[in-house]
Amino acid sequence: ARPPRSSGAMWRSCLRLRDRGRRLLTWPPGDPTASASLRLPLQSPARAYAPPTERKRFYQNVSITQGEGGFEINLDHRKLKTPQAKLFTVPSEALAIAVATEWDSQHDTIKFYTMHLTTLCNTSLDNPTQRSKDQVIQAAVKFLDTDTICYRVEEPETLVELQKNEWDPIIEWAEKRYGVEIGSSTSIMGPSIPAKTREVLVSHLASYNMWALQGIEFVVAQLKSMVLTLGLIDLHLTVEQAVLLSRLEEEYQIQKWGNIEWAHDYELQELRARTAAGTLFVHLCSENTTVKHKLLQE
Amino acid sequence: MAVLGSPARTLRGLLRELRYLNAATGRPYRDTPAYRYLMKAFRAHRVTSEKLCRAQHELHFQAAAYLCLLRSVRAHLALHQEFHGKGERSVEESAGLVGLQLPRQPGGKGWEP
Numbered sequence: 582a583r584p585p586r587s588s589g590a591m592w593r594s595c596l597r598l599r600d601r602g603r604r605l606l607t608w609p610p611g612d613p614t615a616s617a618s619l620r621l622p623l624q625s626p627a628r629a630y631a632p633p634t635e636r637k638r639f640y641q642n643v644s645i646t647q648g649e650g651g652f653e654i655n656l657d658h659r660k661l662k663t664p665q666a667k668l669f670t671v672p673s674e675a676l677a678i679a680v681a682t683e684w685d686s687q688h689d690t691i692k693f694y695t696m697h698l699t700t701l702c703n704t705s706l707d708n709p710t711q712r713s714k715d716q717v718i719q720a721a722v723k724f725l726d727t728d729t730i731c732y733r734v735e736e737p738e739t740l741v742e743l744q745k746n747e748w749d750p751i752i753e754w755a756e757k758r759y760g761v762e763i764g765s766s767t768s769i770m771g772p773s774i775p776a777k778t779r780e781v782l783v784s785h786l787a788s789y790n791m792w793a794l795q796g797i798e799f800v801v802a803q804l805k806s807m808v809l810t811l812g813l814i815d816l817h818l819t820v821e822q823a824v825l826l827s828r829l830e831e832e833y834q835i836q837k838w839g840n841i842e843w844a845h846d847y848e849l850q851e852l853r854a855r856t857a858a859g860t861l862f863v864h865l866c867s868e869n870t871t872v873k874h875k876l877l878q879e
Numbered sequence: 880m881a882v883l884g885s886p887a888r889t890l891r892g893l894l895r896e897l898r899y900l901n902a903a904t905g906r907p908y909r910d911t912p913a914y915r916y917l918m919k920a921f922r923a924h925r926v927t928s929e930k931l932c933r934a935q936h937e938l939h940f941q942a943a944a945y946l947c948l949l950r951s952v953r954a955h956l957a958l959h960q961e962f963h964g965k966g967e968r969s970v971e972e973s974a975g976l977v978g979l980q981l982p983r984q985p986g987g988k989g990w991e992p
Contacts, residue, residue, distance in 0.1 A: 850955035857948035
């Protein structure tokens with residue numbers, strides 16, 4: 582027996598289907614296929630409200646000014662605000678220029694789904710999930726338990742070999758760089774990561790500021806891998822390499838079964854754009870931190 | 880350490896993307912703050928006595944990441960507009976995607992009122 586709520590939802594969707602069926606029946610005579618594309622938008626039932634993904638470009642010029650809290654973006658003579666109506670200020674000039682370029686490069690409509698740097702800045706400014714620094718670090722390190730490049734397959738043999746050749750060097754690099762043990766596993770439970778590894782990484786991430794951490798967590802969530810993200814932070818991998826390694830099995834399947842532009846290429850480009858934005862964001866927001874690191878290392 | 884190729888190549892790629900971005904607005908890309916910033920940054924880090932300068936490498940890494948961002952956003956937007964940007968597909972279009980056609984019946988199917 583289903584719980585009452587879901588059955589109610591099902592019942593409603595049945596009603597909706599019936600209504601749609603009636604509408605089909607009451608159509609005026611004629612060739613239904615020819616008129617379908619013209620009439621559907623008018624007759625389709627109202628859906629739950631979703632915010633528009635695009636809106637008209639309402640400004641002409643984008644400029645940058647230096648304020649008290651950092652760099653601000655001006656659209657004509659209005660100041661850019663975050664979704665929670667805070668003033669949009671970023672700590673680095675390069676980031677401000679990149680964000681301004683995003684706004685300036687929108688032609689007739691503003692396409693928010695292509696403005697990854699703006700989105701990341703908004704998230705950092707508003708912190709909509711109200712998380713503390715520790716919580717963000719924990720959320721990022723949690724991915725280590727199910728890190729993509731630590732999960733291995735047992736068959737087919739060519740894929741096993743591919744994963745070994747491509748992923749093992751990265752794990753080795755990370756183990757050496759941070760002096761920890763990570764390892765890999767073919768079990769469904771994943772590798773058993775020692776508690777010390779987690780401690781080391783948590784204390785390493787604690788040296789980053791909140792902005793950089795938001796970016797790190799974003800990249801980890803895109804690549805589904807903590808180790809690959811570390812490779813990007815430490816300039817060990819390029820964005821293209823990290824994305825390729827993250828999608829290794831998919832690339833293998835594409836090699837075998839063929840590439841579909843509207844699914845594979847679409848996802849690849851989106852993942853690349855998001856990963857590149859996150860990586861750039863981390864580097865631009867943590868410039869002082871990395872300088873300190875270098876001095877400690879020497 | 881990530882191999883990035885020559886910085887001049889990265890810069891050329893970035894300028895090409897800036898040209899794409901400014902093509903529709905009709906303004907010359909050399910007037911944008913992004914162009915000025917990139918040229919200044921690349922010029923300032925051109926000369927170094929060290930064989931492998933970490934600061935220069937870091938800057939080049941950031942430039943390469945930015946190039947990747949601009950390129951991927953452009954490619955993603957083109958794919959989005961081609962395949963996903965028009966809302967739901969009609970039955971006819973969906974059938975066409977996999978090479979099928981809807982049956983045609985001259986004079987209607989007989990069950991319309």
